[in-house]
Amino acid sequence: MTRRSARPDDFWNQPLTAPWASVPLVRDASGTEWEVGADGRNPLKVRGRLEAAVDHWIDRARAIPHLSQLGAPMPRPKVHYDLKGGIAGMAATMVRPRALPEQWIRIHPELLNRYPVRMIQQTIPHEIAHLVVDWYLPKVREPHGPEWMAVMIYFGRVPVPFHDMKPTAQKRGRAVVAAEQALLFEAPHGRR
Numbered sequence: 331m332t333r334r335s336a337r338p339d340d341f342w343n344q345p346l347t348a349p350w351a352s353v354p355l356v357r358d359a360s361g362t363e364w365e366v367g368a369d370g371r372n373p374l375k376v377r378g379r380l381e382a383a384v385d386h387w388i389d390r391a392r393a394i395p396h397l398s399q400l401g402a403p404m405p406r407p408k409v410h411y412d413l414k415g416g417i418a419g420m421a422a423t424m425v426r427p428r429a430l431p432e433q434w435i436r437i438h439p440e441l442l443n444r445y446p447v448r449m450i451q452q453t454i455p456h457e458i459a460h461l462v463v464d465w466y467l468p469k470v471r472e473p474h475g476p477e478w479m480a481v482m483i484y485f486g487r488v489p490v491p492f493h494d495m496k497p498t499a500q501k502r503g504r505a506v507v508a509a510e511q512a513l514l515f516e517a518p519h520g521r522r
């Protein structure tokens with residue numbers, strides 16, 4: 331069986347339920363790593379595809395058997411493209427007294443532009459799985475525990491807690507590096 335080569339237009343036509351597979355990587359003249367075909371894509375169209383993926387995975391999460399008995403259906407989270415450093419995505423649920431709970435996903439825009447397939451097929455379901463656990467099982471405190479793994483398996487995704495994407499090197503002070511390292515070990519998931 332031969333594997334078909336990745337073409338730039340495959341990205342737009344690939345169903346979101348397709349099994350995640352590694353996309354070949356290339357390096358540009360400056361040594362920056364990219365997925366094949368990613369450098370020619372319109373970033374606004376990639377964000378549109380990511381927003382469609384969020385809708386898709388929220389619909390899949392709402393269809394998980396027995397979860398509807400645990401509470402109201404999950405709302406669609408807000409998506410912010412403001413992460414920096416080595417974190418590809420972050421999900422959070424905020425509960426305030428006398429207000430509806432709020433959920434959001436933060437995405438690293440540079441990693442989205444350079445690794446759109448990985449971000450859309452692995453990072454988005456990863457973060458939606460955190461939101462599912464936060465919404466329906468608020469007392470669960472282990473971010474990548476058995477409940478999160480079960481949601482990832484239901485989604486048909488490998489329950490891997492970390493990514494292998496490489497952000498471009500930036501000059502950062504010691505305080506910023508220390509804060510980023512602390513974020514890697516202190517998961518923001520769960521109710522605040």
